[in-house]
Amino acid sequence: MLTRKQHELLMYIHERLKETGIPPSFDEMKDALDLASKSGIHRLITALEERGFIRRLPNRARALEVLRLPDSIAPGLNASRRFSPSVIEGSLGRRQPEKSRVPAASNDDMGAGVSVPVMGRIAAGVPIDAIQHQTHSIAVPPEMLSGGDHYALEVRGDSMIEAGILDGDTVIIRNADTASPGEIIVALVDEEEATLKRFRRKGASIALEAANPAYETRIFGPDRIKVQGKLVGLIRRY
Numbered sequence: 001m002l003t004r005k006q007h008e009l010l011m012y013i014h015e016r017l018k019e020t021g022i023p024p025s026f027d028e029m030k031d032a033l034d035l036a037s038k039s040g041i042h043r044l045i046t047a048l049e050e051r052g053f054i055r056r057l058p059n060r061a062r063a064l065e066v067l068r069l070p071d072s073i074a075p076g077l078n079a080s081r082r083f084s085p086s087v088i089e090g091s092l093g094r095r096q097p098e099k100s101r102v103p104a105a106s107n108d109d110m111g112a113g114v115s116v117p118v119m120g121r122i123a124a125g126v127p128i129d130a131i132q133h134q135t136h137s138i139a140v141p142p143e144m145l146s147g148g149d150h151y152a153l154e155v156r157g158d159s160m161i162e163a164g165i166l167d168g169d170t171v172i173i174r175n176a177d178t179a180s181p182g183e184i185i186v187a188l189v190d191e192e193e194a195t196l197k198r199f200r201r202k203g204a205s206i207a208l209e210a211a212n213p214a215y216e217t218r219i220f221g222p223d224r225i226k227v228q229g230k231l232v233g234l235i236r237r238y
Contacts, residue, residue: 002051002053003046003047003209004033005033005040006048008056009029009032009033009041009044009045009093010033010048010229012029012032012067013054013064014066014069016028016058017066017181018181020201021064021181021199021201021202021207022202025058026042029041035122037212037213043111045064046196052067053069053070054066054067055067057213058182059151060062066194069180079120089090090197102143113138113140113141113142114139114140114141114142115138115139115140116138116140116145116150116151116172118137118138118151118153118154118170119135119151119152120129120135120154121154121155121185122153122155122156122195122196122212123152123156123157123158123193123195124155124156124157124158124167124195124210127162138152138170138235140152140233140235142168143174145176145233146232148154148174148175148176149174149175150172150175151173151229152173152234152235153196154168155169155171155234156168158212159185159196159197159210159211159212159214160196160210160212161212163211164234165184165196165231165234168236169234169236170234170235171196171231171233172231172233172234172235173186173229173230174229174230174232175228175231176227176230177226178227179197179199179230180199181200182198182200183198183230184197184198184230184231185197185198185207185227185228185229185231186227186228186229186230187199187226187227187228188225188228189220189224190224191226194228197209197210198215199209199227200208202219204222206219206220206221206222206224208220208225212231215217
């Protein structure tokens with residue numbers, strides 16, 4: 001159960017993230033809630049974090065992430081707000097948190113999957129060369145695919161590790177040319193570099209956000225970024 005002020009602050013942060021992709025400043029939160037000082041905002045933020053409604057991202061100013069909303073406001077939304085990758089692992093895979101794992105697929109299971117083209121490598125770090133032509137194909141379990149066309153990319157880098165995406169994974173991408181704030185996308189930068197990042201908006205600009213505090217969020221004009229697809233799952237092999 002949230003207090004009235006905790007509820008007001010949570011919804012204010014949520015609405016600002018939806019509108020701009022950037023959390024409000026402490027001064028903005030203080031003014032929005034009509035509080036006399038920022039110390040009151042600090043207490044409310046701490047209370048919301050302790051209750052599991054928000055998360056403060058380390059080493060970044062104004063870095064807040066809404067993890068869930070009160071069920072009375074958005075029943076059913078909380079289960080879908082955060083990306084939890086659908087992972088197919090080999091039997092020698094490293095131990096991952098149970099919530100991000102599914103039982104390892106056998107060779108027969110993979111052989112019965114849908115063929116998806118692998119289009120080269122994607123950077124989960126500093127952008128690399130743009131998506132290549134098809135290099136080979138992989139078999140993907142049908143339940144991992146949603147409607148539309150799909151392709152796969154091999155991940156290089158560690159900027160998305162807090163989203164459960166590791167160096168060496170193969171990500172499954174559904175073709176799309178638009179995205180909503182918070183979705184993990186393949187972004188083409190200046191028609192020549194491709195990167196895997198979380199999509200945000202900052203006013204008229206586009207922010208590409210890493211899931212690793214070692215990497216800064218990069219801001220671009222809207223004419224510099226093209227959405228190439230949305231992440232729907234990944235395959236981990238060893």
